[in-house]
Amino acid sequence: MKLEGYKLVFVAVGLIGVLLIATPALGDVIRLPGGEQFSELYLLGPDNMAANYPFNIVAGQNYSVYVGVGSQLGSSAYYVLYVKFGNQTDQMPNATLGTPSSLQPLYEYRFSIQDSVNWESLLNFSVSNASISGNNSQINTLQINNVTFNVDKPAVWNSNSTTFTYQLFFELWIYNVQTGSVEFNNRFVNLQLNLTRTP
């Protein structure tokens, strides 16, 4: 190789070396785009596994489920998790339209978590003041984590599913820093319940 060729090799090595040395400084200036940002909402059974979910419920008996939220938003997020209770005719959240249920929340959790961190809580619930008469049933009181709510919720016998269908569902809402308000995050999970008998 001629001297000019070696000179080019030295110049190339010099440029690569300078770029490598400047990498930490360039890292402060150049920001690479992050991955997909989303929140996750999940419901687990009383053994903290996706099994043994309460379904056939009896008035006066305690039941429990785990509810959890995972954040993959790239920064901390402030969530509100609403617990709502409805029957088979009540409006559920609409995932396509991204709208929450029109039912008023009964119970709520509020928490803030950092990116890639999960939040989880055990929810205990029971129904009382319930009645079944022919094809009609009624749950008057729902207790969630020792807080008692008057729900006065009727349900008609569903001959297809052979149940008195009630739904305990969870809606995830998130605080939007830009608007300064808590908005529905289009994440919800539903625990379907069947009132089988009253004491």
Add this chain to the structure above:
Amino acid sequence: MAFGSFLYSEHYAFAQTDQTESKLQAANTAVEQAFNAVLDAEKTGANVTGTLALLNTAAGILAQAENSYRTGDSNTTAAQADSVLPIAQEVTASAQDAKQTALISNQNAVWSTIAFTVIAGFVFVLVLFLVWRRFKRSYINSLSEAKPEVNSQ
């Protein structure tokens, strides 16, 4: 007189509800402001794990206050909403301090990085130049030694 008493109690109930609602609103605003402060601190690179744990304490009490409000327990709601405020204010102050500390730390880190880049870059180029000069000299010398001699005869 009974009617008057009824009106008074009605008015009292409405006033108490309004007061409870405004306390809840104030607690909500305080927690949201605290979260904004924590997020700002986090964006500057501050470690917000401890501050976020404290914020969760305030948020948890606020949730209890909202739950109490739904059961119609105004006194508990008001007491819980009131107890949220000092915690949220502490979070805000702590997050603002963390942000300032992180900003100063970031500034120092930026200057250190710039200084490292300039000095290391200069040293690298200088060393490379010296190596190049030495290489060039030895290359020319090796060429001179390899030059065929001209026979004068």
